[in-house]
Structure formats: structure tokens, C-alpha cells
Amino acid sequence: MDAPNLIAAVQALQPDATVREKTDRPTLIVPAEGLVALATRLRDDPALKFELLEAHTAIDWIEEDRFELLYLLASIAHGHVLTLSVSVDRENPEVPTLCNVYPIAEWLERESYDLMGILYDDHPDLRRLFLEDDWVGFPLRKDYEDDFMLERPE
Amino acid sequence: MGVITDKLPGVLEPVPGGQVLLTAVDQLINWSRSNSLWPLTFGTSCCAIEMMMATGAARHDMARFGAEVARPSPRQADLLVIAGTIVKRMAPRLRTLYEQMAEPRYVMATGSCAICGGPFMYDSYTTIRGADEVIPVDVYVPGCPPRPEAFFYGLLTLQKMIREGESIRHPGERRRPVLAALPEGMTLDDIRKEMQDLLSHDANVKMVDELAEGAHFSAELKDF
Numbered sequence: 001m002d003a004p005n006l007i008a009a010v011q012a013l014q015p016d017a018t019v020r021e022k023t024d025r026p027t028l029i030v031p032a033e034g035l036v037a038l039a040t041r042l043r044d045d046p047a048l049k050f051e052l053l054e055a056h057t058a059i060d061w062i063e064e065d066r067f068e069l070l071y072l073l074a075s076i077a078h079g080h081v082l083t084l085s086v087s088v089d090r091e092n093p094e095v096p097t098l099c100n101v102y103p104i105a106e107w108l109e110r111e112s113y114d115l116m117g118i119l120y121d122d123h124p125d126l127r128r129l130f131l132e133d134d135w136v137g138f139p140l141r142k143d144y145e146d147d148f149m150l151e152r153p154e
Numbered sequence: 155m156g157v158i159t160d161k162l163p164g165v166l167e168p169v170p171g172g173q174v175l176l177t178a179v180d181q182l183i184n185w186s187r188s189n190s191l192w193p194l195t196f197g198t199s200c201c202a203i204e205m206m207m208a209t210g211a212a213r214h215d216m217a218r219f220g221a222e223v224a225r226p227s228p229r230q231a232d233l234l235v236i237a238g239t240i241v242k243r244m245a246p247r248l249r250t251l252y253e254q255m256a257e258p259r260y261v262m263a264t265g266s267c268a269i270c271g272g273p274f275m276y277d278s279y280t281t282i283r284g285a286d287e288v289i290p291v292d293v294y295v296p297g298c299p300p301r302p303e304a305f306f307y308g309l310l311t312l313q314k315m316i317r318e319g320e321s322i323r324h325p326g327e328r329r330r331p332v333l334a335a336l337p338e339g340m341t342l343d344d345i346r347k348e349m350q351d352l353l354s355h356d357a358n359v360k361m362v363d364e365l366a367e368g369a370h371f372s373a374e375l376k377d378f
Contacts, residue, residue, distance in 0.1 A: 131280075132243065139279040148242075150283070152276035 189220035194231035199238030201265035
């Protein structure tokens, strides 16, 4: 399915979704509330069949006071790709987990919890992945500071 | 080595001429040590790819210098090549590996990250600023990553250090760490001039800058 048809098909499932212009991959901005239901339908719909969650990352937009979560979906059966973008509040970054839809999401979400501090509701095992268990803070946030870091001289 | 290095001075030194012999034994031991370095299979990032090319691949073949077999166990290795970034979580493991290695052990730090943290020196929450914060380093090889030639220059420098280094009477005494970089004051023009001198004996070689001046071109065109 090509990009305009794909976007139309997903918008039929989720009317709140808005399209982001000028992207390589077709990208839809969706609200956090219906994310699990939408992902389930994207996976199970025979015409869409997004059976693969390729990657999941978070971006810290500190000026806009929000985190952007990106879910990169792909369909092996149909050979098309889609990106879902979800914005969450920076003070309270809670988002439903996709573990029950895509099992790989468990580790991808652990990574973005570890480095960005995104909190996933109903995640079965939300622990740190790369850093030590007693690490304080989330180092990929733009406002992260600790004693070890060396300031770049001007 | 334990028996020889521990007992030999006591046995030989009272004998007439024994001290001379001891110096000769020193040279023999250092020579054999320098030519049978066994590196540890240890690499943490992109410099390790360059190290693998230098050690394992046929084109550059480290076996020519006696440092042939990369050992998977630190108990069998005596050369630790720190190839890559050392992060906070790796530092204790690196220290453990170093302490497990057989004495006398040597350390080469290759690449910017192992020397000072490199591009991750500032604003990094996890990169150790130089492997010498964790273990003592004998030879530093600059580069990002170093070319195989630079790697071998570092290895040859280390071999030279070992040959002139420890003696049986003073075990553990090392020369100071060195930076295996180009000699000070040498510029790109010097290298170019040396290459020109080396190549000028070959009649078929023509220098690009001379060609650019047009002398050769016009002469050859006239002949043509």
C-alpha cells in the first residue's frame, strides 16, 4: 500500500490522527489514549498487517515541554512502513505500554525508561536496561547533569 | 619465568663473570619477551575493528612481529590493546582483566577514546576520560581510529621499550609511557619530500605538482 492510501486507511481507524508533512516515512501524530487499541488493529487488520515494531525512541523537546515518542512500524507481508508519533507531558511522562501487542516493546520501552525516564503504564518489568540499578536521573534528558560530566569550555 | 628470574641473580652474581652473563641473559629474556607478545582479545568499539584488521587480517598480519595469537583468556595474554571507548560500567571489568593477565604485562592505548575520552570527553555522562585513569598504559597510539601503520608503529615502539626495559635485578621497572606519534616538528611537507626522494629513482614516476606546472606535459605533447 502506498503512503496516501496507508494514511487514509489508518485515519479511518483513528480519526484523531493528524499527518506530519515532509517526512521520509508516512508519519501520523496520534493521541496517547487510544494507542494500544490502534496498534492492535494495525497489527491485526489484514490490509495493513503491521506485524513488526522496528524501533521505539523518545525525543526530548525541552522548549515545548514535552517528550515525543516514536513507534516505527513495518509490515513484512505488505512491505510498507509507518511511524506513529505520540506526545506526552514532560512533567508526567506516562504512556500505555505496547508489550501486549508487540513483545519486543518490553525491552525497547525499558531502554527509553532507562535513558529518558518515560513511564509505561502496565509494563511487566520496568527496570533499568543499560545503566546501573542505583543510577540517579535519566541521562539523555536535555537538562541532565551530574558530577562526572565535564562542561565543554567555550 | 619465575624460577629463572627469581633464582638466577643469586646463583650467578657470586661467580666470576657472572654479572656479565646476567646482562646477556637479560637481553635474551627481553628479546624473547618483545617478540612473543600475546594480545588479549579485547575491543570495545570502532578501534577494535581496526585492531582486528591489523592483527587478524592477511594484509597487515601482526604475526610478522611475533604478536600473533590473540588469546581469549587474560591468563594467557600479556598485551592488552585498549581499542575503543571505556565507559563507567566497563572500567571495573577492564581493571579485572588487567589484573588477571600474566606478568609482565603491557598495555597499548589506541585511539582518541582510550587516550583521553576523545569526542566523548565533554558532556558525556558515562565515558571514562582516558584508559590510564583505570590501568597504567605503556604506549599511546593516537588516531581516530589509528591506521594499521600507526598501530604497528605503536607495537614496534612497545617492543623497543621491552627490549630496553626491565632487567632481572630490577623487575617491574619500566620506561616511562610514550606517545607513538610522528616525531615532533615533522610536517606533511616533510613526508611528501621523503616520498619524492624515495620515488624519484624510478623513471616512470612523475610528480603531480611538476605535471601541473605543465613542463612535462608540453614536452611530451611536442614529442607526440
